[in-house]
Amino acid sequence: xxxxxxxxxxxxxxxxxxxxxxxxxxxxxxxxxxxxxxxxxxxxxxxxxxxxxxxxxxxxxxxxxxxxxxxxxxxxxxxxxxxxxxxxxxxxxxxxxxxxxxxxxxxxx
Amino acid sequence: xxxxxxxxxxxxxxxxxxxxxxxxxxxxxxxxxxxxxxxxxxxxxxxxxxxxxxxxxxxxxxxxxxxxxxxxxxxxxxxxxxxxxxxxxxxxxxxxxxxxxxxxxxxxxxxxxx
Numbered sequence: 430x431x432x433x434x435x436x437x438x439x440x441x442x443x444x445x446x447x448x449x450x451x452x453x454x455x456x457x458x459x460x461x462x463x464x465x466x467x468x469x470x471x472x473x474x475x476x477x478x479x480x481x482x483x484x485x486x487x488x489x490x491x492x493x494x495x496x497x498x499x500x501x502x503x504x505x506x507x508x509x510x511x512x513x514x515x516x517x518x519x520x521x522x523x524x525x526x527x528x529x530x531x532x533x534x535x536x537x538x
Numbered sequence: 539x540x541x542x543x544x545x546x547x548x549x550x551x552x553x554x555x556x557x558x559x560x561x562x563x564x565x566x567x568x569x570x571x572x573x574x575x576x577x578x579x580x581x582x583x584x585x586x587x588x589x590x591x592x593x594x595x596x597x598x599x600x601x602x603x604x605x606x607x608x609x610x611x612x613x614x615x616x617x618x619x620x621x622x623x624x625x626x627x628x629x630x631x632x633x634x635x636x637x638x639x640x641x642x643x644x645x646x647x648x649x650x651x652x
Binding site for chain 1: 628645646
């Protein structure tokens, strides 16, 4: 079966750095997405990785290793507004998205 | 700003009622999707559409149907609502599959079936 694993919940301190991991087992791979979802709101796109390596976008970076079936989202200089759920999703060989259950990130002052 | 609008943020219905959830996008996207989101589970695809009047079943289509009469509008229908359909329903759209396929989501419709 197809599976995406991410931690259920993480806690970090304002101003610090946090890494949210995502491992996947899917039938084929055509890209990996990270979305951010604040409570009660729509998910919004953060990043897309299709090749191995690190993609940096401001305070957020996303890393992919296809051989290991692994990705992480790195958030630097954490702000209170970063408190949200972070969803990992993989596009499989049929270009369908397989979603993880999401990681709830709690930022403490 | 791109926009996906869902008709109702909160609905309360009774078992057996027919429920319509409507979604409109203003980005001229070909692809539209309906997901449900439940605690502890990833988003699950109910139905999707790549073109007007075209529909494809997702992972959990049982108990649902859809309609896409116009490119910008994609409706989800629960013919006879049941309590296990209590959930958050998210509509999304995206551009052609040849691109990254970033999804744009609506705010969601939280449905409670009593």
